Amino acid sequence: MAAGDSAMGGATTGAALSAKDIHKQFGDVVALDGVTVDAESGGCLALVGESGSGKTTLLRCFNRLVEPDRGEIRLGDTDVASADPVMLRRHIGYVPQDGGLLPHWRVARNVELVLRLRGDRDAPERARRALVLVGLDADKFAHRWPRELSGGQRQRVALARALAAEPTVLLLDEPFGALDAITRSELQDAFAALRARLSTSCVLVTHDLHEAMLLATRIAVMRAGRVEQCSAPAALASNPATPYVRMLLQRARIEQPVAT
């Protein structure tokens, strides 16, 4: 089935996304305990929390790498549970923390991955454009091996690979987490600029509240498999719903307007 084409709108409009009352248990461990989050079409939802808070598990529910025990996830009009997982994933971009580039493929081949899976005849050309989009010189980088790239370049290639097929939704799992401070800040700026140009909806997992404030249109603070608060960044900062959110804001030294 054409999960993306029919269900997720055109290539230029990101899908609104939502997760409703998601439960997931691994053996005795409750990973997600009734999670509900949402983001508008073209928005960027940041899942913020500590290790073990369930944020990555929730992210992986969106492309069915994890199957929830209960609950519903929608991308635009599509209930993901009804989509073929493999086809679904080909319409959802994905950037893992370490880039996840296939080490035995050159940069160009890596970026063409999803395009080729979808049988796109223009794969090489579109892959080049994706490289340019993420700020890499296609002539210079197309024929390099992943091991010849710096950490920042690797994440840019991973981003290009995720975007090359122009997905309606992009999932990012701590994409800048392993980078040094300067490179991370460069990549965050590049990502923000991309977001301004593309209307792809994003789900961004991060443990860094600053990063979430900088990049997201909605932030869901997660703790022990539950959502403490899901709201726009400004509302979160001005009106923390729980003591935990307040503590996170204080730790991150994010200014809270004085209550009047």
Place this chain on the structure above:
Amino acid sequence: MLSALFALVLGASQGGGDRPIVIASKPFAESYILAEMFAQLLEARGLRVDRRPGFGATELAFAALRTGAVDVYPEYTGTGLTAILHEKPAVSAAAAFQRVSVEFRSRYGIRWLPPLGFENTYAIAVRRSTSDSLGLRTLSDLVKAAPHLRAGLTPDFIGRADGLPGIQGAYGIRFADVRALGPAIKYQALAASQVDVIDGYSTDGLIVRYDLVVLTDDKHFFPPYEAAAVVSRRLATENPRAIAALGELSGRLDPSAMRALNKRVEVDGVPVTVVARDALRALSLIDVARQTVADERSSTGLVSYLASQRATLARLTARHVELVVLSLVAAILIALPLGLLLERSARRAEAVIRGVGLLQTLPGIALLAFMIPLLGIGVRPALVALVLYSLYPIVRNTFTGVRDADPAAVSAARALGMTDAQILREVRLPLAAPVIMAGIRTAAVIDVGTATLAAFIGAGGLGEPIVAGLALSDTRMVLSGAIPAALLALVVDGALALVERWTRPGGL
């Protein structure tokens, strides 16, 4: 696929109906000499023969005779009685022969021809210096000295009721240490004082060469072993000419004659074919007009020996390569899919791989003995054994290589919409290729070494001169097999290194 592969090899080796008489021997000089005498005698009577000397053990030779894969080989009545019928040693030579000829005929249809005329029995030997300093003349003398002496005994002797357990019971002999030594090296080990006592055969030529003292069996514990030709049911019933020809040797070899023949081979280094021919001629059983074979051990060096044997060595090397290549290909065809299959059910994998690993620990002779009734002798059982021995490194490396292939890359590939089959083919397998190739290389090099086992079951290969050379105390003959085998291992490893480089994906 596999059966087609085997059929390819076997089609050639299993010819038409009128097959030659298959003659085997066990891996020691006397057995080689007697088998060669049988062969030349039958040839002189106009019969076609197929020589398969050097079977690895009594069980192998007997299993082959019983199934009809071998037609005749020289055996000893005492061995037949104890090692095959698992009975107590007989009191007299006549009783032993009587018993085995009746029992073998009724149980297996195997015929013992009348004995050749000499007895060969176990002999316990020490260095002359040991004998002198400790005053050892008889096995009874040994009782007191044994706790200070180290014994080097053939595995056969250690395990048999008429061997070590027997003399422990009959004499109360307890050695300080008992080591299992192959028949080929025990004399050298004794001469080099690595051990103090060995078992031998009373007709061994090497007893003379190393100036050893044979301790008298004063309690007459060792049963008298008479040598005789044992003959398969088929030969006995279908080929009276062959039986008549072999019968011409009955009663013709006395102990001193046999010892002299053994000495010529073991000590003087005269080729078995020459010794056998001379012996038959001395008995007026054959009539050879002119000698064409070079007689006594030539004083030439190893290089010219190798040169003189090059036709034989080329044939044996070709057979060796055939065994290695076919068994390796078959092992890959089995082990690679098995390794991939196991990756899918990791819970069962460890158990299965350990099971495959256990195959590695099976003693070669036991494995071959087990297969003779199913597969006969020659190339087929050898191939199966080699395949079984080659599986482990390939299965293990395929499994771990595919399982441990860059987890980040594999999970990204799944997240981006590759199917499991695509992930296996395009990600896991290429990433695991170097590890899998390393397993194949390991298997191949081990295979080249293990393929020498084929000689134990009449399948030829470079093990043939190694086994024969060890049995005949002929170092040049051993090296003529060992050196090409070592070179072959290097060549195979080098060739596979190239394949490994070629299969290794770029970027790693």
